[in-house]
Amino acid sequence: MSTIDLSCRVGDLTCKNPLIAASGTFGFGREMSRFFDLGVLGGVVSKGVTVKERRGNPPHRIAEAPGGMLNAVGLQNPGIEKVIKEDLPWLIKQDTKVIVNAAGDDLGDYVKLAEALNGVGIDAIELNLSCPNVKTGCMAIGSEPALIEEVTRACKEIADVPIWVKLTPNVTHIGDMAKAAEAGGADAVSLINTLLGMRIDIRTKRPVIRNNTGGYSGPGVFPVALRMVHECFKAVNIPIVGLGGIMSAEDVVEMMLAGASAVQVGTATLLDPYTMPTMIEALPSVLESIGATSVSEIVGQMRPW
Amino acid sequence: MMERKYRHDATITKVDHLDEDNVFLTLNAPELSELSKPGQFVELETSQFLNRPFGVAICDKKAGTVGIGVRKVGKGTKEIFEYKAGDKATLFGPFGYGFSISEKTSRAYVIGGGTGIYPLLFLLQELKRAGIKTYTGCGFQSLTHALMIDDFSHISDDYLTACEIGEADVSGTAVDALAELYERHGQSDGTIVYACGPIPMLKAVNAWCEENGIDAECSFEARMGCGFGVCRGCAIPVIRDGQPTYDRCCVEGPVFRRGVVDWEGL
Numbered sequence: 080m081s082t083i084d085l086s087c088r089v090g091d092l093t094c095k096n097p098l099i100a101a102s103g104t105f106g107f108g109r110e111m112s113r114f115f116d117l118g119v120l121g122g123v124v125s126k127g128v129t130v131k132e133r134r135g136n137p138p139h140r141i142a143e144a145p146g147g148m149l150n151a152v153g154l155q156n157p158g159i160e161k162v163i164k165e166d167l168p169w170l171i172k173q174d175t176k177v178i179v180n181a182a183g184d185d186l187g188d189y190v191k192l193a194e195a196l197n198g199v200g201i202d203a204i205e206l207n208l209s210c211p212n213v214k215t216g217c218m219a220i221g222s223e224p225a226l227i228e229e230v231t232r233a234c235k236e237i238a239d240v241p242i243w244v245k246l247t248p249n250v251t252h253i254g255d256m257a258k259a260a261e262a263g264g265a266d267a268v269s270l271i272n273t274l275l276g277m278r279i280d281i282r283t284k285r286p287v288i289r290n291n292t293g294g295y296s297g298p299g300v301f302p303v304a305l306r307m308v309h310e311c312f313k314a315v316n317i318p319i320v321g322l323g324g325i326m327s328a329e330d331v332v333e334m335m336l337a338g339a340s341a342v343q344v345g346t347a348t349l350l351d352p353y354t355m356p357t358m359i360e361a362l363p364s365v366l367e368s369i370g371a372t373s374v375s376e377i378v379g380q381m382r383p384w
Numbered sequence: 385m386m387e388r389k390y391r392h393d394a395t396i397t398k399v400d401h402l403d404e405d406n407v408f409l410t411l412n413a414p415e416l417s418e419l420s421k422p423g424q425f426v427e428l429e430t431s432q433f434l435n436r437p438f439g440v441a442i443c444d445k446k447a448g449t450v451g452i453g454v455r456k457v458g459k460g461t462k463e464i465f466e467y468k469a470g471d472k473a474t475l476f477g478p479f480g481y482g483f484s485i486s487e488k489t490s491r492a493y494v495i496g497g498g499t500g501i502y503p504l505l506f507l508l509q510e511l512k513r514a515g516i517k518t519y520t521g522c523g524f525q526s527l528t529h530a531l532m533i534d535d536f537s538h539i540s541d542d543y544l545t546a547c548e549i550g551e552a553d554v555s556g557t558a559v560d561a562l563a564e565l566y567e568r569h570g571q572s573d574g575t576i577v578y579a580c581g582p583i584p585m586l587k588a589v590n591a592w593c594e595e596n597g598i599d600a601e602c603s604f605e606a607r608m609g610c611g612f613g614v615c616r617g618c619a620i621p622v623i624r625d626g627q628p629t630y631d632r633c634c635v636e637g638p639v640f641r642r643g644v645v646d647w648e649g650l
Contacts, residue, residue: 103615103616104610104614104615105614106613106614110612110613110614110635111612111614113390114388114389114390114612115386119386126616134628134629134630135616135619135630136619137619137621137630138606138607138618138619138620138630139607140607140616140617140618140619141434141607141608141609141615141617141618142607143432143433143434144433145433146433147433148433148434148609150609150615150617152615152616152617152619155616155619155630297433348610348614349434349609349610349614349615350429350433350434350435350610351391351476352390352391352476352610352612353386353388353391356386360385360386
């Protein structure tokens with residue numbers, strides 16, 4: 080029996096382990112429950128939810144790339160009302176933390192979503208200020224510190240659960256974005272969302288993805304994510320949830336050393352639905368091998384040259 | 385360690401190169417063969433980033449084997465083409481909503497195009513088991529591109545190969561074969577068309593069925609991310625509650641009733 084303590088804290092939220100499923104790679108959890116009991120996870124972030132139903136982008140929505148993939152799904156979801164009625168009641172019954180990813184076109188949308196989620200029984204809201212595949216809102220807001228602060232503050236005033244702000248890497252100084260979220264009262268920041276990319280079919284001269292551009296994810300973005308997590312770790316005092324290309328328990332440890340209090344796993348799940356349980360099973364021995372007795376003690380313990 | 389019911393570490397037991405671009409693999413995967421239904425697919429790991437989806441083409445629960453047909457088109461399938469008997473392969477599945485075999489079905493027209501024929505072999509196996517008459521038409525570019533004619537004609541009550549180039553049973557497309565078979569065998573209550581092939585073929589099958597008032601189940605393919613419904617990468621345009629939207633090829637599909645598909649939106 081391992082004596083390694085895997086529990087971790089993100090602000091006031093305590094998770095049984097630091098592995099949280101990333102938004103857009105786990106649906107609302109139900110599809111994944113045929114593979115394993117979601118109770119093994121530290122938490123689940125839902126698919127991005129909008130005020131009204133969204134059909135998403137036309138296909139092709141994905142393309143392969145070295146070290147990962149591009150996607151431009153375009154936030155297809157049934158809308159907040161239906162999600163609260165049909166998807167969240169099941170998800171909050173699972174023995175794991177439930178975080179709802181909220182995506183809006185403007186400040187009003189984010190406020191509406193935060194308001195609608197009051198009293199539902201979720202554990203946190205992750206403000207999606209970073210999706211690169213929609214025309215308005217999301218990344219457009221998340222690239223402007225003043226807007227990040229404004230949206231965060233407005234949601235913070237209304238919501239009855241902690242507010243996480245999910246940041247985009249498609250900015251010059253991500254630390255400034257994290258600072259803006261902190262100034263708005265965010266309980267945590269999660270990063271990174273996907274890197275904006277493109278593939279072209281050389282025969283047709285058309286972009287492979289119908290949306291022309293898509294978000295790049297997978298192990299190829301991992302070093303970028305690590306660097307950005309560390310940059311934010313130095314910039315703010317609120318906890319950081321690190322994500323971007325995590326493929327193994329070693330990657331989890333690396334991300335936490337960079338400054339993440341917890342991590343999210345996304346694209347790896349698409350390749351192997353059992354990947355998160357596999358990482359959780361392997362985590363104690365990886366921690367043991369570096370002389371740690373808990374996950375929380377390694378947060379931000381990278382020793383820079 | 386927790387059980388991993390949908391992950392299969394299989395051994396390739398047989399490799400049949402059908403021609404210079406097509407290979408048929410038989411894999412030893414008892415749990416997978418136990419779970420698989422016609423029209424469902426598996427995700428095969430390669431050295432490429434994303435797994436590659438293939439319809440289950442044969443399923444022998446007694447022997448504990450499944451088969452898949454693979455055409456060499458890109459890096460992933462090129463690698464699969466080089467597999468040898470004895471090699472290991474990791475698969476996930478079975479996934480997706482397959483063909484439905486109703487007790488009311490009395491005769492089935494089974495129409496395939498190109499590599500779309502592969503999953504129909506498993507369907508034919510189950511239709512035969514259910515005592516349903518099967519009339520099969522497979523369309524190819526030319527006779528040199530034709531695949532598995534013996535297997536399909538052997539298992540079907542009537543079988544036609546259609547090619548647009550060269551001498552075949554039917555000179556034309558898979559839908560021309562369907563028309564010819566229908567001419568021969570007609571319909572009764574509980575007649576259905578099952579189809580799998582490229583989108584132009586499925587569109588033509590739908591148009592023919594519309595004209596003749598026959599229901600059809602069509603199996604689609606799409607670029608997939610996960611294969612089990614969480615990424616929403618494999619969108620197929622459909623009409624739900626009178627509104628155009630996108631279903632997941634990997635969960636609501638790959639087999640769709642023709643009335644659900646938004647044919648204009650494809």
